[in-house]
Amino acid sequence: MLTLTPVETEALLLSLRVGLVGTLCSLPLALLVAWLLARGRFVGQQLLNGLVHLPLVLPPVVIGFALLVLFGRRGPIGAWLYDTFGFTVAFNWKGAALASAVMGFPLMARAMRLSLEAVDRRLEAAARTLGASRWRVFWTITLPLMSPGILTGAILGFARSVGEFGATITFVSNIPGETQTLPLALYAFTQVPGGDPPAFRLCVIAVIVAMAALLASEVVARRLDRRIRGVP
């Protein structure tokens, strides 16, 4: 009961890898978008805001299909990627990471934006008067002060990535060992006779992973927050 079957191990490790890579790759982009939305003032800001939040409100199948059209081997971006770098995301785990990253992006960008908006700009002004350049202010004041939000955003995005189903199965299909993440494996078991017990085991694993991620984020965010507010 306590040991995982090879299928379970494969699905779990793949899920973690997909979630981790997807989260880490979209982190800088989410930070940039959060910055543009919180601090920028430009035409089309509301449009960008809507675009970022689309994956949250659209059916995941729509996202998956859009990715397939754009990043498929014959899609405009996919074809260019393949011709230029010999790199493709079609029907492999990188595609799964891309799909889950897109789905997790709104949560991540939103948490970062909120934390950035909460940063006291007067502290940044004080740092400027002490001789710090904009760049130094960003690294020494803004980023540390918004770190709990970055962490929360990353964990939320990661949890969302690990659980992603609709966009992934539409975009990169359900290939064991390549794109069959935990939820996809679970779905596969429910489609065959006698698949309920292994499906149930995967359910438990999914719950454990999600809970661990949430607990970890709580603990680390609280510690960071205390550090920032200077309470021992």
Added chain:
Amino acid sequence: MIEVDVEAKLGDFALAAKFVAPSAGITALFGRSGAGKTSIVNALAGLLTPARGRVAVRDEVLFDSERRINLPPNQRRLGYIFQEGRLFPHYSVKGNLLYGAKRTDAGAFDRIVALLGLGDLLRRRPGDLSGGEKQRVAIGRAILAEPRLLLMDEPLAALDAARKEEILPFIAALRGALDIPVVYVSHAMDEVIRLADTLVLVDGGKIAATGTVEALTSRIDLRPLTGRFEAGAVIRTVLRGHDKVYGLSELAFPGGRLRVPHIDLPLGTPLRLRIHARDVVLASAAPNGLSIRNAFAGRVIEISPDNGPLVDLRLDIGTPAEPVMLWARITQRALADLRLAVGSPVHALVKTVALERPSPGGGRGVSEAHEAY
């Protein structure tokens, strides 16, 4: 010199401030809240970009709209001490102090820490400092960045009276020990008189007057701005003698000597006195048989055009070469009975003086009220 000539539109508020102040000692920007004092300081620091104008400190142009010069705040080398301290919560006290510190002078850190009494706080976080401690750290942090000018925006406004007394000596000490010019924003006249050399009166986004504290506080037309309740004159004196027998000290000013209880300072120490208008009694003839010994002959210079029961008179009790202005507040009735008019000779009797002791050699500056004898 500190040259400011800025125009800016901030919502409904129009700022059009122009003044020149010496870049030595403490210059106070004084005015009601909302007069535009903070905006002026922000324009100096580069945190506010004026629509038009010029800002220069010690001949270096920081902002000039015509020549398209606008140094960013981090290149202006102006220390800024904010009302709320603005310490970085995620740094220790030491980290805050060192944030902008220049490493040109290795001993500077220890000296500033000693001067501001921060030795025991270095490892603490801003979160568990008292308001007064926070402001001391903020002052130290700004000084360690080696600014050519310190800007202080009501650094005491958020503190209670006891904490204010904790900080004031340190600010007074800046003048003596560090020789950094200071622009000090305040709406409290007692702080201004205690600290400032030059006074800039700000009203409705404009500069109403610039001059020495002594000159501006003695002008009737500025009374609505300098404050009626605190009405009084500021006189510069020098400690000239000690009367060991009666335990008195003598303070000389052009036109006479004031006797106050013994002051334990060396002869020759310059001392600034503040004499409230309500503490001055007038007599039309030289007083006789009175316990007040501080009586000075003078002349009425000006009578405030006031309709209330009280009237303020400006007197000159100095010499023809060096006039010394004094205010007296008497009733309209007394004014009529004594038949006082502009030019009338009069004798002024001083009951109490408030002594502003500048900090000789960088020690603590203190302010105390003294009965005058």
